[in-house]
Amino acid sequence: MGFYEDLVEKALPLARAKKIKRMCVGINYTMVDVERCGPGLAYTDLGEKKYCCEVGEELSFWKRPVDIVLKGYLSAHPVEVAVGLASINALLNNRKDVLSEAVEGEIFSEIPLGEKDEVLMVGYFASVFERLRGRVKKVWVFDKGFEDPGFGLREVASKAKLAIISASTLVNKSFDSVIEELEGVKEVILMGPSTPLVPEVFRFTPVTWLCGSVVLDAEGLFKRVCEGKGAPAFFKSKVLKKVSLRVKK
Numbered sequence: 055m056g057f058y059e060d061l062v063e064k065a066l067p068l069a070r071a072k073k074i075k076r077m078c079v080g081i082n083y084t085m086v087d088v089e090r091c092g093p094g095l096a097y098t099d100l101g102e103k104k105y106c107c108e109v110g111e112e113l114s115f116w117k118r119p120v121d122i123v124l125k126g127y128l129s130a131h132p133v134e135v136a137v138g139l140a141s142i143n144a145l146l147n148n149r150k151d152v153l154s155e156a157v158e159g160e161i162f163s164e165i166p167l168g169e170k171d172e173v174l175m176v177g178y179f180a181s182v183f184e185r186l187r188g189r190v191k192k193v194w195v196f197d198k199g200f201e202d203p204g205f206g207l208r209e210v211a212s213k214a215k216l217a218i219i220s221a222s223t224l225v226n227k228s229f230d231s232v233i234e235e236l237e238g239v240k241e242v243i244l245m246g247p248s249t250p251l252v253p254e255v256f257r258f259t260p261v262t263w264l265c266g267s268v269v270l271d272a273e274g275l276f277k278r279v280c281e282g283k284g285a286p287a288f289f290k291s292k293v294l295k296k297v298s299l300r301v302k303k
Contacts, residue, residue, distance in 0.1 A: 057230055060255050061142055062127055068145040069121035077115050077140070078276060079133055082284040083247065085276055086140035088120050093269045093276070094144025095247040096136045097222040120145065135225055139248060147251045147268060156251070156297040160185075161265050164298070165216060165241050174210050176232055177220025179245065181286070207235040216241045221248035221266070236260045247285050247294060253301045262301050267294040 068091075075089040080098060087093040115123055115137050124145070127138025146152075157164060162185065167173070171190045175183065178197040186193050194203050194210045197220075203210065211217060217239045223229040225248060236242055242260045249266030256264065267288075269275055274293040288294040 057255070057259070058128060058224075058227065061224075061250060061252070062125060062138075064252055064255055065124055065142040065145045066121055068149075069119070069124060069141075072120045072145075074115055074118050074120060074123055074141070076276070077137060078279050079136060080279040081282040083279050083288075084133075084136040084140045085279040086115075086123075086137060086144050087272060087276070088141065088144040091144055092148040093272050094140045094142065094147055095267070095269075095275075095279075096139035096143060097225045097246070097248045098132075098136045099222060099225045100132050101226070132225075135227075139225060139250075143248070143250055143266075147266060149251075152251055152253075152299065153268065153297065156268075156299050158295065158297055160296065161243060161245075161263055161298045162186075164263075165243075167216065171215040172210075172213055174207075174214040174217040174236075174239070176207070176217070177222055177246075179218065179220070182218065182245070207232070211236050211239050214239055216243070217260075218243045218245055219261075221246035224248055224250070233259050233261070247288065251297070251299055253299050256301045257303060259301075262303075263298055264301060265296065265298045268297055269293065270295050 073089050075087045077086045084096050084098045085093055120141050124138050124141040126134030167190050172192045173186055173190050175195045178195055217236050221244055223232055241262050243263045243265050244261050245265040247267045249264050251264055251266050271293040
């Protein structure tokens with residue numbers, strides 16, 4: 055069984071007898087609100103395929119059983135993937151027993167970094183980049199729109215103390231190929247609102263921290279997702295709160 059299948063299997067027992075209360079596929083994020091549970095988020099990644107992403111009438115999500123909808127995460131259709139992962143996160147990220155061990159706020163107080171350290175970033179987080187720039191020797195960014203660093207991911211990882219991976223890699227299914235290149239990096243963070251807060255699934259990967267979020271205002275979040283807003287707006291308006299969980303090996 056692969057990593058993505060493990061996520062589905064972990065969420066399935068929590069989905070029993072629950073339905074989708076409401077959902078929205080926004081242009082930046084998808085939100086799914088599960089009855090008797092709460093909301094979850096996932097990045098909406100339509101890539102270059104927006105012209106063929108329409109979901110046919112035969113496939114619906116509203117009021118559907120969650121155990122059926124979340125299995126769409128394993129499909130090839132980008133809308134099904136986003137709705138599926140958002141459903142998984144609704145189930146997994148609202149567990150009080152897990153959240154009781156979470157660290158609130160920014161994670162960098164938990165990870166000492168010095169001026170001689172190098173950081174690898176897969177996916178660009180503007181606020182994190184600005185926080186680290188000048189504090190460390192180098193921040194390497196692997197993302198579209200950035201200059202080719204001239205080195206492969208594995209080569210940069212070999213000298214990085216910290217690697218930060220966007221949780222959007224769970225949406226475009228590049229996570230497993232990225233993580234293969236990071237063996238030996240001391241600290242590896244999976245970051246973003248798409249992050250499933252389920253340390254036990256990541257125990258056998260190089261990931262050491264899960265930096266995700268919990269929803270403080272479901273109505274406010276739903277409105278902003280419908281309006282096409284993204285993570286900076288979610289946090290600025292305080293409808294989301296950043297939390298981090300250590301992955302115990």
